Amino acid sequence: MGVIARYRQHLPVGPATPDVDLGEGSTPLVPSQNIGRALGLKHLYFKYEGLNPTGSFKDRGMVVAVARALEGGSRVLMCASTGNTSASMAAYAARTGLRAIVVVPSGEIALNKLSQALMYGAKVVALKGNFDFALQTVRELTSHHQVALMNSVNPDRIEGQKTAAFEIVDELGDAPDYLVLPVGNAGNITAYWKGFREYHAAGRVSRLPRMVGAQAEGAAPIVTGTPVTNPKTVASAIRIGNPASWEGATSARDESGGMIAAVTDTEILAAQIRLASSEGLFAEPASAAPLALLFRLVRDRKIERDSTTVVVLTGSGLKDPDAALKNVEPPIELDGDARTLAKVLKL
Ligand code: F0G
Numbered sequence: 001m002g003v004i005a006r007y008r009q010h011l012p013v014g015p016a017t018p019d020v021d022l023g024e025g026s027t028p029l030v031p032s033q034n035i036g037r038a039l040g041l042k043h044l045y046f047k048y049e050g051l052n053p054t055g056s057f058k059d060r061g062m063v064v065a066v067a068r069a070l071e072g073g074s075r076v077l078m079c080a081s082t083g084n085t086s087a088s089m090a091a092y093a094a095r096t097g098l099r100a101i102v103v104v105p106s107g108e109i110a111l112n113k114l115s116q117a118l119m120y121g122a123k124v125v126a127l128k129g130n131f132d133f134a135l136q137t138v139r140e141l142t143s144h145h146q147v148a149l150m151n152s153v154n155p156d157r158i159e160g161q162k163t164a165a166f167e168i169v170d171e172l173g174d175a176p177d178y179l180v181l182p183v184g185n186a187g188n189i190t191a192y193w194k195g196f197r198e199y200h201a202a203g204r205v206s207r208l209p210r211m212v213g214a215q216a217e218g219a220a221p222i223v224t225g226t227p228v229t230n231p232k233t234v235a236s237a238i239r240i241g242n243p244a245s246w247e248g249a250t251s252a253r254d255e256s257g258g259m260i261a262a263v264t265d266t267e268i269l270a271a272q273i274r275l276a277s278s279e280g281l282f283a284e285p286a287s288a289a290p291l292a293l294l295f296r297l298v299r300d301r302k303i304e305r306d307s308t309t310v311v312v313l314t315g316s317g318l319k320d321p322d323a324a325l326k327n328v329e330p331p332i333e334l335d336g337d338a339r340t341l342a343k344v345l346k347l
Contacts, residue, residue, distance in 0.1 A: 003160055032044040045168075045172075045309070049312060057314045089213060157187060177201070183238065275313075
């Protein structure tokens with residue numbers, strides 16, 4: 001069952017809306033086995049969004065936005081992307097027979113994300129410039145042509161993405177104390193906050209979580225309060241200098257009593273390895289940013305030991321292995337038999 005079928009009554013869909021699901025959503029909320037104990041946090045969970053059909057949380061919003069575009073008679077879909085949005089849009093377009101055009105910042109997106117968009121049959125344009133320029137260009141073009149804009153400025157994307165907040169509550173029985181997630185274009189933090197507030201209004205939760213957003217130091221406009229002209233970070237998914245949902249992010253932060261802070265690339269890559277090697281969860285660099293921030297918050301004693309904390313792992317580590325491989329030992333090259341193998345391994 002996809003998110004439209006599971007949360008139909010909370011979504012802007014009606015009897016005429018086609019269900020175009022790929023079985024997105026219902027991702028595991030994995031309790032920490034080792035990191036929580038090491039940090040002294042009793043209730044630490046990872047929402048493993050990398051298990052969505054195209055490997056990131058984007059599928060939740062995309063299924064709703066594509067269904068609604070189809071219902072409204074659109075034939076051509078377009079987005080700007082740091083990689084995951086384009087992979088997701090291309091997959092749902094393939095499924096529904098719509099044309100997909102994706103615009104990505106040239107040379108700036110992970111190869112595996114690019115290969116997804118190409119394999120799903122999208123027309124891919126690698127535009128010179130950064131993501132912010134790509135989004136600006138796509139917004140301009142779609143305002144003049146019969147082409148549906150599928151970035152998270154499309155409200156149907158936010159509607160679909162809020163289902164992740166519902167799932168967390170449905171599983172925990174209440175909202176967590178802290179929801180920690182990466183912030184790039186800021187649609188996701190906006191969507192989670194909307195989801196928690198809607199469940200609160202419906203009496204499904206007794207409290208609202210503090211929303212804690214992580215940006216990368218070289219791409220931290222919301223932290224510094226000014227757009228970044230030339231954003232830089234190893235976490236290409238959140239290499240964004242002027243987020244479209246800026247205000248959604250600051251509202252979520254301020255209304256929830258949360259925070260948005262920056263972490264360095266070194267902290268991100270260290271958190272990525274620790275997550276993989278001590279929890280068995282391989283997430284892409286952007287998804288490790290919130291864990292890096294959590295490490296710092298625990299060190300600064302800003303999170304209570306008995307609180308319930310959920311870290312959102314937004315995308316699979318398989319999306320961008322190049323970034324990760326720079327930080328692990330390469331395989332042992334061996335030409336030999338079982339005896340030499342045992343010797344090399346010091347068994
Ligand atoms: N994590 C991953 C893996 C992402 O791909 C993104 C955004 C984010 C976090 C940040 O989410 O933008 O809602 O604040 N990726 C977009 C894309 C920009 O084009 O795929 P956000």
